[in-house]
Amino acid sequence: MMAYWQNVWDRWQFLWDDRGDGVTYFQWMLSAWGYTVAVAAASLVIALVFGILIGTLRTLSGHRIISAFAAGWVELFRNIPILVQLFIWFFVISELVPGMRSVPGFVLACCALGFFTSARIAEQIRAGIQALPTGQRNAAYAVGFTQFQTYRYVILPQTFRIIIPPLTSEAMNIVKNSSVAFAVSIPELISFAMQTQEETSRGVEVYLAATVLYAVTALVVNRVMAFMERRMRIPGLTLQTQGAH
Amino acid sequence: MATLDFSFYTWANISNYLLSGLYFSVALTIAATVGGIALGTIIALMRLSNIKPLEYIATWYVNVFRSVPLVMVILWFFLLVPSGFYDLFPGGSGQKYRAEICALITFVVFEAAFFSEIVRAGIQSLPRGQTNAGQALGMTYAQNMRYIILPQAIRNMLPVFLTQTIVLFQDTSLVYAIGAYDILKGFEIMGNTFGRRIETYLLAAVVYFIISFFLSMLVKKLNQKIRIVR
Numbered sequence: 331m332m333a334y335w336q337n338v339w340d341r342w343q344f345l346w347d348d349r350g351d352g353v354t355y356f357q358w359m360l361s362a363w364g365y366t367v368a369v370a371a372a373s374l375v376i377a378l379v380f381g382i383l384i385g386t387l388r389t390l391s392g393h394r395i396i397s398a399f400a401a402g403w404v405e406l407f408r409n410i411p412i413l414v415q416l417f418i419w420f421f422v423i424s425e426l427v428p429g430m431r432s433v434p435g436f437v438l439a440c441c442a443l444g445f446f447t448s449a450r451i452a453e454q455i456r457a458g459i460q461a462l463p464t465g466q467r468n469a470a471y472a473v474g475f476t477q478f479q480t481y482r483y484v485i486l487p488q489t490f491r492i493i494i495p496p497l498t499s500e501a502m503n504i505v506k507n508s509s510v511a512f513a514v515s516i517p518e519l520i521s522f523a524m525q526t527q528e529e530t531s532r533g534v535e536v537y538l539a540a541t542v543l544y545a546v547t548a549l550v551v552n553r554v555m556a557f558m559e560r561r562m563r564i565p566g567l568t569l570q571t572q573g574a575h
Numbered sequence: 576m577a578t579l580d581f582s583f584y585t586w587a588n589i590s591n592y593l594l595s596g597l598y599f600s601v602a603l604t605i606a607a608t609v610g611g612i613a614l615g616t617i618i619a620l621m622r623l624s625n626i627k628p629l630e631y632i633a634t635w636y637v638n639v640f641r642s643v644p645l646v647m648v649i650l651w652f653f654l655l656v657p658s659g660f661y662d663l664f665p666g667g668s669g670q671k672y673r674a675e676i677c678a679l680i681t682f683v684v685f686e687a688a689f690f691s692e693i694v695r696a697g698i699q700s701l702p703r704g705q706t707n708a709g710q711a712l713g714m715t716y717a718q719n720m721r722y723i724i725l726p727q728a729i730r731n732m733l734p735v736f737l738t739q740t741i742v743l744f745q746d747t748s749l750v751y752a753i754g755a756y757d758i759l760k761g762f763e764i765m766g767n768t769f770g771r772r773i774e775t776y777l778l779a780a781v782v783y784f785i786i787s788f789f790l791s792m793l794v795k796k797l798n799q800k801i802r803i804v805r
Binding site: 405406408409410411412413414415417418421422425426502505506507509510512513520523524527533534537540541544545548549 | 642643644645646647650651654655741745746748749751752759772773776777779780783784787788791
């Protein structure tokens with residue numbers, strides 16, 4: 331029994347090995363985790379900004395061009411796989427759009443993931459706005475609010491509070507989806523796992539470490555959002571959504 | 576500023592580089608949907624059963640696969656499926672198509688977790704009276720599921736199944752991680768061969784968009800149809 335645990339212990343010792351440039355695999359793993367969190371966080375900011383904007387525009391009545399544009403945005407970013415979108419940013423947009431070539435890969439990856447997720451957040455914002463009773467909007471117009479004021483003071487504040495549950499799963503999805511950044515050599519957890527597995531042949535240990543870090547990150551996001559949800563819930567108003575990855 | 580040139584998309588090149596990839600992507604999507612729904616239904620039934628150990632296993636299964644990125648799961652399976660397994664396939668084809676076979680297994684197992692949640696929601700959306708009525712007629716558990724619960728649950732969930740299939744189809748591009756030859760891989764190799772990466776990635780996006788968009792239109796149609804029947 332003792333020998334078994336000794337063996338398990340020994341198999342993890344590669345973490346303290348130098349990978350060849352003065353950095354241990356453990357340090358690399360932490361920095362990779364940092365990249366995963368950074369990519370996810372920056373993408374989430376982009377996704378929220380564009381998602382809220384597009385989702386709101388989609389519900390405007392009497393502006394056919396604007397809502398058609400918003401609908402097109404959602405369809406475009408929702409129907410192309412994230413990996414392909416990532417390649418488009420790296421190999422097409424950075425080549426064809428002047429001045430994009432000097433943009434660092436990290437920013438491009440965050441743009442790809444952010445715009446991809448913005449389409450899904452836009453759908454949730456739209457569902458949230460439409461879930462509000464029509465009376466809210468009518469009441470705002472009745473007291474003489476303009477459309478802008480109605481959204482600013484009546485519709486959106488309530489929407490933000492009821493879409494927190496679907497936003498939670500979207501925030502967890504963005505952590506998981508950040509894993510595709512390995513394909514464009516962002517040094518995040520999957521890149522770390524793949525390269526370390528090749529260099530040390532400690533596949534099970536490396537993958538286990540990366541998997542646990544992903545699970546921990548997802549759990550933390552989940553708890554934070556659950557806390558926010560408890561504080562901001564509107565009694566009696568909930569939202570039904572469909573699951574995805 | 577590069578100029579675009581699509582002249583290398585001749586029929587010969589398309590069938591050389593792209594068709595087998597497209598075939599694999601579609602086959603993977605269909606197999607993972609069918610296999611995922613079958614396995615997912617079993618897991619959903621385990622989760623809803625009153626037998627505690629089965630319930631725990633099913634809950635763990637779903638939670639584990641839902642909290643780990645698909646790419647990570649693909650890498651795990653590629654690492655853990657023993658080499659001997661691929662030898663079971665005739666004529667050395669198992670070793671030749673290692674990545675593809677592994678991708679197939681991974682997707683069925685992974686998607687089952689997501690489909691099981693859909694099936695569970697479908698079963699739970701039915702009124703309790705349906706189960707009770709079946710039992711009152713003297714039906715066994717299996718008969719009740721087979722003739723009363725599952726037909727209704729699956730019918731109600733059909734649009735959600737299709738939505739999940741669209742997500743699944745897009746996810747198949749992630750087999751990139753283990754180098755399986757799917758449509759995206761075909762485009763990548765073509766782009767490298769002809770030095771035309773811009774044009775190939777653009778067309779890859781167009782192909783994925785057309786297929787996904789067409790399927791999502793289908794979901795919309797289906798939704799309308801089901802709504803009328805109710």
